[in-house]
Amino acid sequence: MHRLYALVFVAAVAACGHHTTPACSGLCVSPSLSTLDLVAGQPGGNGSVDGVGAVVHFADPWTFTGDGAGIVYLVDGSIIRRIDEASSTVTTLAGTYGVVGAIDGVGPAAQFYQPGGITFYAGTIYVCDTENHAIRTIDPATATVATYAGAIGQAGSNDGDVGTARFREPEGIVSDGAGNLYVADVDNNTIRAIALSTGAVTTVAGMVGIAGNVDAVGSAARFNKPKAIAYDGTGTLYIVDSGNSSVRALTVADGTVTTRGSFALPPIGVAADGADVLVTTGDHRVVRIDAAGTVTTVAGALNVSGFADGAAADARFFRPAGLWVESGRVLVADDGNYAVRAIAKSDGAVTTILGAISAGSSDGSSAEARFFAPQGLVVAGTTAYVADTDNHTIRAVDLGSGAVTTLAGAAGQASFADGSGGDARFNTPIGIALDDTAARLFVADSGNRSIRVVELSTGAVSTLPTNGAPGSMFARFNAPSGLARDGQHLYVSDVADEVVLAIDLGTNLVTNLAGSARIAGANDGVGAKARFNGPATLVADGKGALYVADTLNDVVRRIDVATGTVVTVAGVLGVSGSDDGDAGAAHFNQPGALAVDAVGDLFVGDTLNALVRHVDLTRGVVDTVVGAVGKSGVQVGPLPAQIGPPTALALTPDAHLLIVSENSLLVAH
Secondary structure (H helix, E strand, O other): OOOOOOOOOOOOOEEOOOOOOOOOOOOOOOOOEEEEEEEEEOOOOOEEEEEEHHHEEEOOOEEEEEEOOOEEEEEOOOEEEEEEOOOEEEEEEEEEOEEEEEOOEEHHHEEOOOOOOOOOOOOOEEEHHHHOEEEEEEEEOOOOOEEEEEEOOEEEOOOOEEEOEOOOOOOEEEEOOOOOOEEEEEHEEEEEEOOOOOEEEEEEEOOOOEEEEEEHHHOOEEEEEEEEEEEEEOOOOEEEHHOOEEEEEEOOOOOOOEEEOOOOOOOOOEEEEEOEEEEEOOOOOEEEEOOOOEEEEEEEEEOOOOOOOOOOOOOOOOOOEEEEEOOEEEEEEEEHOOOOEEEEEOOOOOOEEEEEOEEOOOOOOOOOOOEEOEEEEEOOOOEEEEEEEHHHHEEEEEEEOOOEEEEEEEOOOEOOOOOOOHHHHEOEEEEEEEOOOOEEEEEEHHHOOOOEEEEOOOOEEOOOOOOOOOOOOOOOOOOOEEEEEEOEEEEEEEOOOOOEEEEOOOOOEEEEEEEOOOOOOOOOOEHHHHOEOOOEEEEEEEEEEEEEEEEEOOOEEEOOOOOOOEEEEOOOOOOEEOOOEEEOOOOEOOEEEEEEOOOOEEEEEHHHHHHHEEEOOOEEOOOEOOOOOOOOOOEOOOOOOOOOOOEEEEOOOOOEEEEEOOOOEEEOO
């Protein structure tokens, strides 16, 4: 396989504190929501959103080709995207995001299985459909996909015509502009040629099934998992020989293979730029190999990953992959950053042209502000307060203008210090809640295992002194995550200890309300007999009930605060999914964020489904209000719109729903 995937399940630990809701007179109904808009920040990250410039989302931007007339085609996960360079507009040409398969067809009806290389010749796009062991074609005018060479799902190595020839995980493909295609056939360790005039497939270098590292001619040469491939226009192919961590050169005329350059880590992408070869490296750089084999850095820094535009040495990439050379610039598929970047040939300066640099810490206007993995949200009047988790700060957002300011903490400085404003220090703040006068914020300072208090008028930060059981001086937290206030009590979910705790704000006495410390489980029950598995978030309904996002159990639970009785109110314990319907049969996939409306109904941030769900507790029904099943990435507009994983929710006094997703604050109204 041409990419290494890691599936990581993350329990979203957002928190929505107690908020002011309008008084109900007569019949109260849940808010009527119709549109999703951006309030502050810049969405960005994994997903599939067509559009212009920064709003575009990619899932796995990998390799490019172009028609020479301003249109570039990009392999992006399971889909093929079309980029109009004049307008910076991206559209999906063929395939469906997140769907793998082997179907020929038109546009979204076609399916690919981990497509790799792509090339354009004489009005046709050719794609290496790697895991289908085939070469597919796309007509860019009609988006019609057909199988051209090899057979879907049939791995092999034999030469012959395009119908009888077989490939084994072909990944790299390039046209020589003269009617021939060259294919890096990864698991056969060979380079193949396809003559388009006759459909004949031949092996031009390497020996089937024999891996090695030998410079020689034709079948005497040896490769070890050759992947990306490029052509210089004058008779030489350049091949990323992944298993040998090198770039090899193959002279087409006589089949001579030589080593052009070697690396400490396997290179990823390759392109020819005149006499030089451009390579994306496993150490997060774009480099150049000159005719003498000397390797120099074009942009990025050795073994330093990140996402930064700027001068060549200051720019940062994260696992850059495919390259596309143009007049005056080089496009880079910055796979790990889900973006397309451009490197100016004149000075190496890097700019992001598609996708967005979404993470940051800057204050300012709605468009200028940046957050870094925020996970807590609460509203007081016309101000939203955000626990900006990975910046280790508390931010304030003016809901009228979208302007963002930092109230307390210092960006990037994870530590512990009480003090005023920027002198205070937090370590991974997550849940936040307001006190009953909306004058103070309580903060679950998870990395410091403590509850902090922020005075909203001054930004002064102190630590809430908490008392344990009689005979002990202090209560101990492990990883406090969710907070909810209800009257005299502040409730804390400790996601690592699997418990929900109650703090009496009069005495600061901490008691266990439900669950048993460090014992995960799923059973309903009373007090310590109940079990949770990753209780991430809390919200209080103001009527004597707490709701808990029991994340790793894929359900929402209710706690009667008077008795400590825990019951499951939505979802099926231990069964993930996205089904709406009867609350007891509906499915969630790691629910995290919670909010409660004026009539006591719930909104649930369904993290791994990238949805916001509404739970009508009176009727016992779950429905989806924001986001689309199987899609990810923020796309504003008429609901259901699209979002990435929602990490925090809150309702405003006028019943608008605030959503934190992809380092941005959104509003459904």
